[in-house]
Amino acid sequence: MTQEYRTDTYEQPGAPGLAVSGLRENAARYALIPLRIFLGVTFVYAGLDKLTDSGFFAAAGSGSIGEMMRAVRDSSAIPALVDLALKNPAGFGYAIAFGELAVGLATLVGMLARLAAFGGALISLSLWLTVSWQSNPYYYGNDLAYLMAWLPLVLAGAPMFSLDAMRASRRRRTR
Template sequence: MATEKMTVGANVFESKLGGLTVRGKAHDLSAWFVLALRMMMGIAFLNAGLSKLLAAEPFSAQGFLLQGVNEASPLIGMFTWMGSTPWFVEFVNVAVPFGQVAIGLGLIVGAMVRLAAFFGAMMMFMFYFANWDVSHGLINGDFAYLLVFLAVAAFGAGRILGLDQLIEQYEVDGQPLIEKYPKLDYILG
């Protein structure tokens, strides 16, 4: 059985972590699937945020934090503290709906995608522990969405029909923005 040697280039990705190197070759259609994941999560989060902001009653996370969190959650004490602390409830009441709208818009237009995906993954991490149920294993929809956000960030989905591709190439002092400020790669892409 022959093995195919892959060289890093178009459609080939590689990562080294510790002493382990992983390498893969993406299909030509992979960019479309990454774009679809970005758009799916963007639309879902924009819809979730707008439904909270446009609801007849003002959004309040307190009821969920105190009564909606699964009692088996290993973080039940933290969620109870959150729901019992007035300033934190007020913070969450603003951060969740506006954060969901910002994440959704960022993903849809492809701007600051890695930053949006990071905060989306953080929200899904919290929802994962709030909705804790391991009766069918450790993997649930919240965990799967967390991984989708991480994949969107890892694949630089904002560079696929997104504004990040344009933002990165914007010239500052005759140099593309991403080259002048390489740490922006953690936010853009």
């Protein structure tokens, strides 16, 4: 039994200028929304979690960024990157926390979505090469999976339900 799909074209409600034809094409337009929500919420949560944990920004002590960096230094792929973070653990911790927060918020609202996704990919890459590198087998480390999850958003941006889509729609209407 074959399933029939609509092949007529119509204007997508809520996204003027986007013609949709058929169920598959319609589903493809919405496919990245769950990924955007998951990554956005996760990165906002990660940033806020770091910013509200007073012990995280300490140079030493249980749960601190300094202690974590010292623990992974010899097993990381790029020890020089860890050494750089250890020069100012609190500064590195704040950079990661505010970076995660900015990336998460921009991803959720779809503002400069490709740039935000690129930032998320860079954060995930840096954490994979430092903190998660020693995970064996590799699939136990979650930072590589986050890096791969950011790549579709780097390529596609946020074409639906985003400030980027609203801005593009406005530009099309003014032409």
